[in-house]
Each structure stands twice: as C-alpha cells, then as structure tokens.
Amino acid sequence: MERNIAQIALFAAMVAALGVVPPITLGFGVPISAQSMGAMLAGAVLGARAGAAAMGLFLLLVALGLPLLSGGRGGLGVFVSPTAGFALGFLPAAFVTGLVVEHIRLRSAGLRAALGAVIGGIAVLYVFGATGLSMVADKPLSEAFMLAAVFIPGDLLKAAVTGMLVQAVARIRPQTLGWYRVNAGSLRP
Amino acid sequence: MISLTSPVETRAHGWPAWLKLGGLCLASTGLLLTDSPALHLAAAGTTLALYAAPGAVFLRAGLRALRVALPFVAVLLAWHLLTGDAARGVIITLRMVTLIALANLVTMTTGLSEMVDLVRRLTAPLRRMGLPTHLLETAIPLVIRFTPVLIARAERLAEAWRARSVRRPGWRLMLPLMLGALDDADHVGEALRARGGPLGTTARD
Numbered sequence: 001m002e003r004n005i006a007q008i009a010l011f012a013a014m015v016a017a018l019g020v021v022p023p024i025t026l027g028f029g030v031p032i033s034a035q036s037m038g039a040m041l042a043g044a045v046l047g048a049r050a051g052a053a054a055m056g057l058f059l060l061l062v063a064l065g066l067p068l069l070s071g072g073r074g075g076l077g078v079f080v081s082p083t084a085g086f087a088l089g090f091l092p093a094a095f096v097t098g099l100v101v102e103h104i105r106l107r108s109a110g111l112r113a114a115l116g117a118v119i120g121g122i123a124v125l126y127v128f129g130a131t132g133l134s135m136v137a138d139k140p141l142s143e144a145f146m147l148a149a150v151f152i153p154g155d156l157l158k159a160a161v162t163g164m165l166v167q168a169v170a171r172i173r174p175q176t177l178g179w180y181r182v183n184a185g186s187l188r189p
Numbered sequence: 190m191i192s193l194t195s196p197v198e199t200r201a202h203g204w205p206a207w208l209k210l211g212g213l214c215l216a217s218t219g220l221l222l223t224d225s226p227a228l229h230l231a232a233a234g235t236t237l238a239l240y241a242a243p244g245a246v247f248l249r250a251g252l253r254a255l256r257v258a259l260p261f262v263a264v265l266l267a268w269h270l271l272t273g274d275a276a277r278g279v280i281i282t283l284r285m286v287t288l289i290a291l292a293n294l295v296t297m298t299t300g301l302s303e304m305v306d307l308v309r310r311l312t313a314p315l316r317r318m319g320l321p322t323h324l325l326e327t328a329i330p331l332v333i334r335f336t337p338v339l340i341a342r343a344e345r346l347a348e349a350w351r352a353r354s355v356r357r358p359g360w361r362l363m364l365p366l367m368l369g370a371l372d373d374a375d376h377v378g379e380a381l382r383a384r385g386g387p388l389g390t391t392a393r394d
Binding site for chain 1 (some may be wrong): 364
C-alpha cells in the first residue's frame with residue numbers, strides 16, 4: 001500500500017521531469033512534449049487505477065499552481081486554455097492504457113504496452129484534446145481534430161518507445177508490472 | 190523550482206482562497222454565457238486593470254505567463270480571417286485570453302499552502318464518505334520533493350551520455366530514469382511503512 005502511493009507520486013514526479021528534460025525532440029521545429037509518453041508509461045507500468053491516480057495527482061498539482069506542464073505552464077489558466085483537453089485527457093489516457101494492458105491477451109509485454117499506448121495515449125487523449133480545443137476555440141470537432149492531427153506521428157513514435165521501455169522493464173523488473181506477473185503465471189503449465 | 194506565484198506581494202494575497210476561486214468560477218461562467226462584444230471588452234479591460242493595479246513588476250510577470258497562449262491567438266485570428274468571420278474571431282480570442290488571464294490571476298496571488306488547505310477542506314466531505322483523501326497529504330509533498338530530484342538525475346544521465354557519445358541521448362535515457370524512479374518508490378514505500386505510513390494516520394484519525 002505504501003509502495004503504491006510512492007509509485008503513484010514518483011510517476012507524477014517523472015511526468016513533471018519529462019516536461020523539463022524532454023527525451024524526444026522531433027526535427028521540424030516543434031518540440032514534442034514527452035509528457036504524454038509519461039501518461040502512457042504510467043498506465044502501462046502501474047496499471048489502470050494507479051496510473052490514473054498518478055495522472056490525477058499530477059493534474060491536481062498543476063491546478064494548485066505548480067509549473068509542471070511542459071514549457072513551465074501551470075496554474076488554473078491551463079484548464080481554460082485551448083490545450084486544456086489534452087492536459088485533462090492524461091488521466092483517462094493513462095486509465096485506458098492500463099485497461100488495455102491488463103486485459104489484452106498477448107505474450108509480449110512490449111506489444112501490449114504499445115497497443116495500450118496507441119488506444120489510451122493517442123485515441124482517447126485526442127478525443128479529449130480535440131473536444132477541449134473545439135470548446136475553447138468554438139470550432140467544430142472535425143476542424144479541431146485536423147488541427148491536432150499534426151502531432152499524431154510524434155505520438156505514434158512515443159507509443160513505440162513506450163512499448164520498448166515496458167518490454168525492458170518486463171525483463172529487468174518483472175515484479176513491478178502487476179498485470180504481467182499475473183499473466184505470466186497463468187501461461188505456465 | 191520556479192514558482193508561478195507573483196514576484197510581489199499584492200493586497201489580493203491576503204484574501205481567502207475560496208473567495209478568489211469562487212469569483213473566478215462566477216466570472217468564467219458569465220463570460221462563457223455571453224456573446225456581447227461590449228461585455229467581453231469590458232471584462233478584458235477590467236482584467237488588464239487588475240493586472241496593472243499592483244504595479245509594473247506584477248504586470249510584466251502576468252503578461253509573461255500569458256505568452257504561451259500567443260500561438261493560439263495567432264492561429265484563431267488567422268483562421269477566422271480566412272473564413273471571413275473576423276468579428277466573431279476577435280470575440281472568441283478575447284474571451285479565451287480573458288479566461289486564462291483571470292485564472293492565472295488567482296494562481297499568482299494564492300500561495301501553494303493556501304491551495305493545499307483549500308483542497309483539504311473541499312475534500313473533507315469525500316473523506317467522511319470513506320474516500321482515502323488523506324493520502325493526498327502524503328502524495329503531494331512527495332511529488333514536490335521528487336520532481337527536482339528526477340530532473341537533476343535526468344540531467345546527470347544526459348551529461349554522462351554526452352561524455353561517451355557524440356549522438357544525442359534521446360529516449361534511451363528514459364529507461365534508467367524510470368528504473369531509478371521505481372527504485373526510489375520502493376525505498377520511499379519502505380520508509381513510509383517504517384514510520385507508520387499514510388495508513389497509520391487513518392488509524393489515528
């Protein structure tokens with residue numbers, strides 16, 4: 001129990017650190033925030049409930065006024081800005097990523113995580129993000145989707161990296177992945 | 190860590206946080222309900238006056254916090270110019286900037302401890318319903334403490350990489366960073382348990 005709380009807090013802190021030290025920057029001028037990868041990782045490594053809790057904790061601290069979002073953004077203004085949907089979407093994104101990872105039947109932990117990241121960290125995140133964008137900018141949902149779609153290639157890359165990282169965690173620290181251990185046990189004869 | 194709170198102490202720092210937050214909710218709802226250009230201009234003007242009242246230092250800090258909205262302002266205005274609906278574009282942009290500016294104003298004039306206090310009071314009914322909201326009081330300081338630790342560690346990892354390679358480190362540093370965070374979580378979990386843990390506080394409550 002204490003370890004769960006510590007993991008939730010540490011993952012929230014890691015997402016914050018990813019906003020300052022981005023491990024991925026794509027070449028065409030727009031620095032791609034790695035924080036949505038943090039949401040994918042939180043869901044894939046901690047599972048649905050704890051991953052969502054980590055993101056909820058992160059968003060709460062942003063709302064309280066800490067500049068934890070990439071680019072040093074934070075405070076209540078974030079939640080009425082055009083990117084509010086993407087920020088709030090971190091929570092359901094991590095949750096759905098965790099759900100997919102926990103329930104899908106695949107041998108490879110990395111494939112499960114990558115698939116979870118595509119469904120949770122991209123599909124779900126963009127539904128929330130585009131909805132927020134269309135509400136704040138007063139645009140139809142389709143136009144908001146088009147505007148946001150620029151970032152999908154970068155996010156696919158992040159989903160792939162998430163898969164590779166979770167594959168490595170499954171090999172190095174399988175005890176961390178609750179869903180993997182349970183499943184590996186059931187696969188044994 | 191950089192803080193988003195104001196560099197200068199204003200009179201609004203002394204006002205209760207719930208009052209500022211309540212006012213923000215009312216003002217935001219009002220702005221979202223109206224489409225009148227006059228009202229939006231008045232709201233934007235009032236907000237600017239609020240920013241200017243505590244002096245030039247405060248105004249500059251406030252405008253700096255608003256800079257992140259600039260790309261969206263440009264895109265929105267360009268979009269509406271192209272679709273030939275400039276007047277509506279100006280209102281939407283004005284509303285967006287005013288809403289962000291008002292929300293930032295509350296953040297700038299309210300300290301972190303006051304906000305945490307407010308969260309504790311707002312979640313009190315949930316706690317009575319049996320939700321473990323007291324765990325937040327353990328988790329919030331942990332995040333605040335470990336964010337700079339993890340940032341420093343990520344920078345150290347990047348330095349070590351650069352000493353060995355001419356290529357950019359990129360995502361490869363994510364694995365040691367995450368494994369380090371998971372190790373930290375194990376240690377912190379053990380330390381919490383050794384000290385009675387966040388669950389221990391429930392027993393005493």
